[in-house]
Amino acid sequence: MKNEKTFLFLKDHSVSGEQFELIYNQYEGILETHPQPQVEELSKYYESEDYISHTDTKQNLLEQLYHLVRKISLKRKLKLINYYLRRQDQSFKPTRRLLDVGCGTGDFLKIAQNDDWRVIGIEPNINARNIANQKTNNIVIEKLEDYKDLDNKFDVITLWHVFEHIHDLDNQINLLKPLLEDKGTLIIAVPNYKSYDAEYYKSFWAAYDVPRHLWHFSQNGIKQLLEGFGFVCQKTLPMLFDSFYVSLLSEKYKRGFMNPFMAFWIGLRSNLKAKRSGEYSSLIYVFKKG
Template identity: 35%
Template sequence: MSNRIEFSSCIVCGATSFTDELVVTDWLVSNEDFLVKECNACSFRFTSNPPAAEHAGPYYETEEYVEHSDNAEGLINVVYHKARTWMLKYKLRLIRKHSDGKRLLDLGSGSGYFLNSMKNNGYDVNGVEISDKAVALCQNKFRIKAYSPTEFLANEIPGEFDVATMWHVFEHVYSYNEYFDMLHKKLTKNGTLIIAMPNYYCLEEKTYKKYWNGYDTPRHIWHFTPSTFPRFAKDRGFEMVKMTSLPLDMFYNSMISASYKKSFTFLPITVFVGLCSLMLSIFSFKRTSSVVYVMKKVEL
């Protein structure tokens, strides 16, 4: 696998001076190494040499990367399914708190579990999804229409939306400006944009470093934090109104990171790091491994 690209300037502040921060192996698919750089001006980190977008497909070819199946097998999957139900309720509460509108667009909608849960709570929902297989699943299982990213970017989705969500998706997106432009276009006046992403300024990263699954190179290109993302969003017409944590993600992240490290004390350390991280997140979302950014559209 080759055809790597290089970024010459910071997508947050435009600076061109970086520090080589760490080399992260693609533990999941290719076992290739990728360099994570940090901007010297604003501390934004990014995967500096990912494959070009048109060559990224093979790096997603793993069963584990597909959204977890319905066939719960093993402890991780059982826990995952319990956590998913809890998380769906958490997301509903968060959305209700920040928007009265009922038209929702979820980008990276996968097989549609989140959209279906929102539909059952009275929302008018659509998805955007890159995998044809997931689009078909969403349609057949839940009767929910999901569009391709190409259709989204070409403004071919009818109507406008009160809320748009991206749950652990934006860190994968190459055409970040085009996405923000179209989100700005598709959202109503004062529309709400909710984006969840990993946050490297967390305890798990300090514990697992290059094994921390939040890096997930080369699939994760952008490594935002609560210090860098508000500025990025503001420049593209979105004002930050709330930053908070996705509470259960820390246990999942800790488990996956420990499995990459092949740690013999896998379970106790995982639980310990997860609990410490949970405690820390109570005091500050800035130290949590998954941050949810809630933004309101403002006129540019």
Template identity: 40%
Template sequence: MESNIGRYYESNQYISHSDTTKGVIAKTYHWIRTFMLTKKRMIIDPLCQIKKVIDIGSGTGYFLNEMKSHGFEVLGIEKNKSARDFSIEHFKIDVRDPETLLSGTLMNTFDVATMWHVLEHIYDPKLYLTAIRNALTQNGYLIIAVPNYQSYDATHYKEHWAAYDVPRHLWHFDYKTIQQLVHPIGFKLMDIKRMPFDSYYVAMLSESFNKKAWSIVKALLIGFISNLISRFNPKKTSSILYIFQKINVTNNE
């Protein structure tokens, strides 16, 4: 039940909320995040006209702080109170609970909305996607990054693939199924991009259960193979970044 899921996000092992730096995996997460902040901003910048960004599932606020530091007006939507409080205290960012988005008070406000590994956590994705569409300006953009269960690393690890992340991940997507969800709401897929670091990070998490000395080496190998395959077929990358554009729902074919 949705009311019971919150406790699974309170663990220190859920780094995007706890912000812990203990252990190799946590340190790897922070290194990748720092590197990717600039990459994400560079993807978003050409899409913006009024430089207003809303991040759904904003976590501890590092991404929004990056955008704010480069002149963007930002708003975070975050369900977890401790993560919201961290963002507000450390970065002085405006972060609110999901009701602000779902209430419909943000109509035609933002030219880009982002969901960084968030959609798979949401109980009612259609409800959120509709609210996001309403919050975007005409021809605004929605960026969604999600794990790809058709990737090489997913196929290799099978039920031990860390990006299944039960019970936190409620949905699993590939290139086709995410369009089947998003397109009818009023978005058109414009582009996809690889997220090459995700294959290494997910492989490290997937290998962590066996606790063998060579598991990190194996994780790096699996991550490398997954990335190599995805260079020839981006639809096979460990995580896919989708760029959707808002379109008229009466003429969205």
């Protein structure tokens, strides 16, 4: 039975088939998955061959599309961090330092490393971490608490589709903030439950991805949360490919097959509507440390 705190009932389509609900959080514009698995239970919900960010396989259409989009996105991410480093009010530094939280198999770290960034990655999944370390000469560690070199702060910290997975958001922000240089840049990319594709697919929207996604953000919600910790939102940018990829997976959940033509149409409509509303399927938020 739906109560005043319930936003939506839905299930885990990709792993367990268990039922969950999305409930309103204390922050307006943030939803939380209920019930949330305990930290020690979360790993079992990632035990699926369909969890692409933890592997480098290209066995089917979805995986091939994911890697094609990722290749394009990596170049755009690198361009973005270089742009915001140049905008920081700081004297010339001989080194540029990047922390990528939830780095997966390390492709973004590798492309940044090749561009002369000094990089560190955080990745709790052991299989993904091993792949990342093979690519980057062992600069990926398991968790943020393991980073001890507090004298060497980072110019840029990134969380690409990771923030929604973090169990204790307040604690994570408190850990990240001291690691960032004064006026450093924090970049967070998350799905946007206010988008048209989310509205269209409702409980079948793949970007809800419960219970792996513990939190679900609107633009107002994530800005309110980070501003409470002294960050200032400098820019909000769209991730245009996400509406197509998410719609393709949502079609699979809704109809039992991917239906690429319908997925393309919904993804396109979502992006066209977002040109006016700004509510793209996924958004990149660029925060400046105050």
